[in-house]
């Protein structure tokens with residue numbers, strides 16, 4: 001469901017690295033991606049518009065300014081709004097079935113032909129009989145369930161319900177095509193009362209499209225039975241059409257909830273959000289297979305998390321902050337391995353990567369034990385300052401100069417000093433340190449080098465570099 005939202009958001013989170021906070025400008029891309037993802041998933045346009053504007057409002061609001069990173073803040077806002085769109089705003093138990101009625105609690109099933117009404121009746125009966133139901137978050141035990149079909153137009157429908165009732169292990173009330181739907185309902189209710197059923201589920205006739213006769217019939221059944229739950233069953237594959245069907249049923253009947261079936265198919269899932277939005281009624285269940293066990297209670301929060309692939313995105317946010325460019329890191333490592341070709345251009349690239357990985361202190365914390373002792377003696381603030389100064393120097397040099405710093409004349413060094421705001425002595429010191437480092441590299445054993453590379457930031461990005469000795 002809504003796979004694209006995860007993908008698109010991941011991409012946006014990546015581009016947000018390095019941004020200090022969410023602004024009108026940098027959220028624009030994100031909002032466009034969210035919009036596209038929802039439209040691709042078949043969510044209807046008005047719903048998309050409203051959702052996007054809510055995310056925008058929240059993202060630019062107060063809450064975000066104080067949060068850790070823009071990426072996290074953003075995903076947080078989308079998650080919250082998605083939960084609310086899926087029904088989280090209706091309260092924590094809105095998705096639960098309500099059965100708190102003098103038994104039998106009656107559930108009326110409504111929907112188009114082929115939407116999965118009969119199958120869902122069987123699934124629901126089984127689920128209740130097995131004690132899957134909970135009230136206010138607490139399990140409420142196994143139920144004695146009776147099912148009946150008021151579909152007098154299609155005798156096969158009655159047979160079908162009989163079969164699923166047997167599979168579900170619940171009681172089935174026979175009915176026949178020559179009876180009136182209301183008589184069937186009355187008889188079933190009477191039978192359920194006499195036999196102390198906790199729940200009576202009434203399956204109704206479907207039509208190929210919305211027609212007035214069908215609506216009247218189900219309204220009459222509703223008036224007679226006064227069900228505590230009137231569930232609208234809708235096929236997720238209907239896509240945009242689901243909205244119109246949902247609207248018609250919602251106007252004809254006081255629906256209490258929605259069951260979205262066939263979510264296991266090619267359905268893009270967006271219908272769920274639209275239906276929820278146009279009816280204002282909670283999604284209570286989703287059908288995820290043809291089998292009787294294929295029914296899942298709907299949890300807005302969990303579904304939103306699943307849609308967002310929350311774990312993945314959050315770890316991606318962290319990854320993005322480290323912002324290690326894998327290609328770059330591999331190139332550098334290859335050069336360091338060679339030992340001699342590592343010049344100031346590479347050094348500059350490396351500094352940029354280290355900066356992206358976060359401040360020095362957090363970087364040092366990630367070092368393995370053998371390095372952390374030395375690291376603890378480093379003043380990380382000072383180190384960060386030092387790195388910034390080195391970067392200033394390197395940025396003031398040309399690429400050619402960085403490749404062959406030994407050619408730098410004194411007059412040129414003075415100009416670099418002026419350009420970077422760092423005294424000439426410090427430039428000289430840096431250059432000679434770098435020279436030492438280069439010769440050290442040449443001498444260093446390859447295994448030792450690999451170890452050092454791995455230590456630098458616990459570089460996940462270097463994982464793929466099997467070629468280096470000492471690398472796993």
Ligand SMILES: Nc1nc2c(ncn2[C@@H]2O[C@H](COP(=O)(O)OP(=O)(O)OP(=O)(O)O)[C@@H](O)[C@H]2O)c(=O)[nH]1
Nearest residue numbers: 113114115116117118119206261262287288289290
């Ligand atoms: N894959 C999948 N198939 C489902 C699901 N729910 C129902 N189906 C299938 O959808 C088809 C129609 O389901 P029915 O339960 O017969 O539909 P109905 O709404 O009762 O149709 P009528 O009785 O004609 O009004 C059947 O082949 C079911 O097996 C589901 O969640 N997933």
